[in-house]
Amino acid sequence: QKEVEQDPGPLSVPEGAIVSLNCTYSNSAFQYFMWYRQYSRKGPELLMYTYSSGNKEDGRFTAQVDKSSKYISLFIRDSQPSDSATYLCAATFTGNQFYFGTGTSLTVIP
Amino acid sequence: EPEVTQTPSHQVTQMGQEVILRCVPISNHLYFYWYRQILGQKVEFLVSFYNNEISEKSEIFDDQFSVERPDGSNFTLKIRSTKLEDSAMYFCASKGGSSYNEQFFGPGTRLTVL
Numbered sequence A: 001q002k003e004v005e006q007d008p009g010p011l012s013v014p015e016g017a018i019v020s021l022n023c024t025y026s027n028s029a030f031q032y033f034m035w036y037r038q039y040s041r042k043g044p045e046l047l048m049y050t051y052s053s054g055n056k057e058d059g060r061f062t063a064q065v066d067k068s069s070k071y072i073s074l075f076i077r078d079s080q081p082s083d084s085a086t087y088l089c090a091a092t093f094t095g096n097q098f099y100f101g102t103g104t105s106l107t108v109i110p
Numbered sequence B: 001e002p003e004v005t006q007t008p009s010h011q012v013t014q015m016g017q018e019v020i021l022r023c024v025p026i027s028n029h030l031y032f033y034w035y036r037q038i039l040g041q042k043v044e045f046l047v048s049f050y051n052n053e054i055s056e057k058s059e060i061f062d063d064q065f066s067v068e069r070p071d072g073s074n075f076t077l078k079i080r081s082t083k084l085e086d087s088a089m090y091f092c093a094s095k096g097g098s099s100y101n102e103q104f105f106g107p108g109t110r111l112t113v114l
Helices: none
Strands: A004-006 A011-014 A019-025 A032-038 A045-051 A054-058 A061-066 A071-076 A085-092 A104-109 B005-007 B010-013 B019-024 B031-037 B043-050 B053-057 B065-068 B075-079 B088-095 B109-113
Touching (some): A004 A085, A032 A061, A045 A061, B019 B109, B043 B065, B043 B075, B075 B088
Antiparallel strands (some): A032 A045, A032 A085, A054 A061, B019 B075, B043 B053, B088 B109
C-alpha cells in the first residue's frame, strides 16, 4: 500500500540550518494532514495538523500542503540538536484511519 | 498535560498465547485507536472505536484481534493466538471528538512473540 510516501533519509544537517521534510500522497480524497515526531522507541508526538491546502506556522515549524501536486512539507527553522528524531507525515480522509509515511530520520549536528 | 498511557511497556509471549495490551486514553476523549509498527516499517492503522463499537478496521485486524473498553478509563487490544509476525510496537491513540482530527499517541507496548 503506497498511500503516503516519504524519503526515509537519513538527513543530517548542522545546527541552525533550515530543514525541509517532504511527503507525497496518491489519494486526492485525503483532507487532513499531520506531522508527527518520533524519538527512538517512543510513540509519535503530534507536531502540526493542517486541513486541505495552505500553510500553518507554529514557532520554528511550518507545515505546507499543496493538494494540486499532492505534496506535504514540513520546514524547521533554526534547527536544534533536540530536533533530532524521525519525522512522520500522515494523511486521513475521515479523521479516523491515518495513513503514515515511513518517516524521515533527522540528525542535527551541534 | 494529559497523555495516553499504555501497559506493559514490553510484553514477551510464546506463539499461540493470548495477550492483552492495555491503554488509558486521555480522559475526556471519545475516539480510540490502535496502530502497530513493525520494526523498520510504517505505522499501520488497526482499528478505531467510538461509542462502544468498532467504527473502522483495517485488513490487518482479523478475527484474532478484538478491542474492548471494559470500564470508563481503559481500552484494550486482545490478540487471541499470537503469531511470530505479530511482533511489533502497538500504539494506542485517542482524540477528543468528531470535530477534531488530532490523534494523540501513547508510548507504545513492544510485543515480542517467540
